[in-house]
Amino acid sequence: MTLHNFNAGPSILPKTVLSEASNALLDFNGSGLSILEIGHRTPLFTSVMEEARALVRELLQLDQAHEVLFLHGGATLQFVQVPMNLLGANQVANYTETGTWSEKAIKEARLFGGVQVAGSSLHTGHTTIPKSLNLNPSGAYLHLTTNETIAGTQWHQFPTAIGMPLVADMSSDIMSRVLDFNQFDLIYAGAQKNMGPAGVSLVIVNKNCLGKIDRSIPAFMDYRLHIKEASMLNTPPVFAVYVVLLTLRWLKAQGGVAVMEQKNKAKAKLFYDTLDALPLFQGPVTKEDRSMMNAVFLLQDPKLEKEFLIAAEQEGMVGIKGHRSVGGFRVSLYNALPIESVQAITSFMHSFSTKKG
Amino acid sequence: MTLHNFNAGPSILPKTVLSEASNALLDFNGSGLSILEIGHRTPLFTSVMEEARALVRELLQLDQAHEVLFLHGGATLQFVQVPMNLLGANQVANYTETGTWSEKAIKEARLFGGVQVAGSSLHTGHTTIPKSLNLNPSGAYLHLTTNETIAGTQWHQFPTAIGMPLVADMSSDIMSRVLDFNQFDLIYAGAQKNMGPAGVSLVIVNKNCLGKIDRSIPAFMDYRLHIKEASMLNTPPVFAVYVVLLTLRWLKAQGGVAVMEQKNKAKAKLFYDTLDALPLFQGPVTKEDRSMMNAVFLLQDPKLEKEFLIAAEQEGMVGIKGHRSVGGFRVSLYNALPIESVQAITSFMHSFSTKKG
Incomplete structure (x- = not known):
């Protein structure tokens, strides 16, 4: 049976990436050693780190002020590292509150300084994105979560x-889409959705916004030291960085972020058009704020949920259960998910609908 | 050519572990999905985490007060996390200073409270281990680095x-050796030497020593939350934990830590006996304080170093160059290194010695 992997993260990766990574576990680049057994300061690995960094710069068209880092941990560490580096104890940072992930970021920031919630979707049950913000004008920064996975x-x-x-x-x-990435002074992203495996995050930082506060920062948490050491302050998560490199190479070979965006738009359109056409299903999110990456939906009749889930799993649909905190269903449409998988689930929704309608 | 991998970390892993990991990248446990593509909260992965935890308990014979965690990052993060959780701002912690790694730990601890250097080998150029300590009796804890890799x-x-x-x-x-591990209230270890790949650390903590200070601790840094969430506070480094599990299974199949210790002793004896028998070479470390894991040595005539290195590499010796901070040579004798590799390098040292003697 063909599996369709809609996992929200860790999630589907390109088959060629998995195959190359599998080979590198036995013999990396003809070295006779596994990628897991090589010294991280040898040219075998420093070239991996350098190429991954260069590909991020190229794919996102970053300017010279922006530095690219690969750090341990996921976004949860960045929830701490961002305010530790950018928010003085007597300062206020503006945060938008759009769901679980931004709430976690806000909670950690409050340990380091003040937080002004500059916009919130709490009143809509996080089914919208705020359209106007009430910024503290002297805020240290504005933080937002560009996509709320849950x-x-x-x-x-x-x-x-x-x-x-x-x-x-x-x-x-x-x-997943073309943006002016230089408009952001700091971007962070756990790799385990669009870029690779769990255990590494990408951090892009405009170096001009560092060093403005006088807190003592532990070495492991100091972006300036990670920049100075080229993400080699300590032993990096070697394998995870390597799989990110393979994924970035794949992305470039596909045509880059612009091509990926077109494919993602087509996948999202197919899914949401189906959702809107079938009265059996319901999308709780306001249309204009829907995610191209994570489509959440409910059945109009919650009693059908279990039957839908079981039948879908029998058809090879993996990871479509909604997050444990919200229930319902979710299909994640990340870069590596082929449109054939979206065709499969939308066909299945049609036939399930017909059967029940 | 047979390679002999003496890398200090990331370092050699058992061939069977690498082979199983390579397969799991294509199809994990017959799921049809890669180990990189599965949800970390699915039974497919929670069973990995549970078995790894249980194997650590069994192999180290831990009592019920000790909790086992697998966390992101390496020891460098623990240099921060330990004092953040255990050292009150007005308290003092005792640290021993025995080399690069303990020095790094001390530096980070000073950001959180006072540090008393209770013993130091600085005066011997870190070629000894302190035999008596000058403890601050009201210290929050005593920290030591059981093995100085450099x-x-x-x-x-x-x-x-x-x-x-x-x-x-x-x-x-x-x-690598049998100890009463319950005598330690907190043990931490980056996995990339004896346990698996870079990107995860094992933390073993006596839960009775937590919660004694009143600092606000970020979620990612709070051992209590990691215990509560069974190392699933956020997405764990899935693949790294899985390879640790495979390595622990291998270790158990070998006969456990006691058998490993016997093998490590035999390897270390062979190496150091050779070192002591050949006047061309010199071991800077006091004999009684020598590491069974990382044997460092110099050539009596530094002008021969380059020739020795090139000739050794031609014989398949990998990773024998000393750390960039100290020079000379180092062979790491971790669990997965077979005695055949030690036989190979000692034979080579003999023949190099004869040639030059």
Whole structure:
């Protein structure tokens, strides 16, 4: 049976990437050693780190002020590292509150300074993205979560001329669409959705916004030291960085972020058009704020949920259960998911609908 | 040519582990999905985490007060996490200073409270382990680095009845010898030497020493939350944990830590006996403090170093160059290194010696 992997993260990766990674576990680049057994300061690995960094720069068209880092941990560490580096104890940072992930970021930031919630979708049950913000004008920065993996919402337009650094958690939509990435002063993203395996995050930081506060920062948490050491402050998560490199190479070979965006748009359109056409299903998110990456939906009749899930799994649909905190269903449409998988689930929704209708 | 992998970390892993990991990248446990593509909260992965935890408990014979965690990052993160959780701002912690790694730990601890250097080998150029300690009796804990990977020293006896928690960085000798592991209140170890790939660390903590200070701790850094969430506070480094599990299974199949210790002793004896027998070479570390894991040595005539290195590499010796901070040579004798590799390098040392002698 063909499996269709809609996991929200860790999630589907290109087959060629998995195959190359599998080979590298036995013999990396003809070295006779596994990728897991090589010294991280040898040219065998430093060339991996360098190429991955260069590909990020190229694919996202970053300017010279922006530095590219690969760090341990996921976005949860960045929830701490961002305010530790950018938010003085007597300062306030602006945060938008759009779902589980931004709420977690806000909670950690409060340990380091003040937080002004500059916009919130709490009143809509996180089914919308705020359209106007109430910024503290002297805020250290504005933080937003570009795609809420659980709520299924996504920012499609970004605040401009805010007069302070713009910080974005792009864990679940990095590399999925063309943006002016230089408008962000700090971008962070756990790799395990669009870029690779769990255990590494990409951090892109405008070096001009560092060093403005006087907190003592532990070495492991200091972006300036990671820049200085080229992401080799300590032993990096070697294998995870290597799989990110393979995924970025694949992405470039596909035609880059612009081509990926077209494919993602086509997948999202097919899914949402189906959702809207079938009264059996319901999409809770306001149409204009729907995520291209994570489509959440419910059955009009919750009693049918279990039957739908079982039948879908029998057809090879993997990972479509909604997050444990919200229930319902979710299909994740990340870069590596082929449109054939979206065709499969939408066909299945049609036939399930017909059977029940 | 047969390669002999003496890398200090990331380092050699058992061939069977690499082969199983390579297969799991294509199809994990017959799921049809790669280990990189599965949800970390599915039974497919939670069973990996549970078995790895249980194997650590069994192999190290831990009591019920000790909790086993697998966390992101390496020991460098633990240099921060330990004092953040255990050292109050007005308290003092005792640290021993035995080389690069303990120095890094001390530096980070000073950001959170006071540090008393209770013993130091600085005056011997870190070629010894302190034999008596000058403890601050009201110290929050005593920290030591059981094996200094760069200096090539190892603690062979541990302070007893110190009246405070004992904390140990065991990154480079965990699982290599039998100890009463319950005498330690906190053990941490980056996996990339004896346990698996870079990108995950094992933390073993006596839960009774947590929650004694009143600092606000970010979620990602709070051992109590990681215990509560069974190392699933956020997406764990899935693949790295899986390879650790495979390595622990291998270790158990070999006969456990006691058998490993016998093999490691035999390897270390062969190497150091050779070193001591050949006047061309010199071991800087005091004999009684030599590491069973990382043997460092110099050539009596530094002008021969380059020739020795090139000739050794031609014979398939990998990773024998000393750390960039100290020079000379180092062979790492971790669990997965077969005695045949030690036979190979000692034979080579003999023949090089004869040629030059």
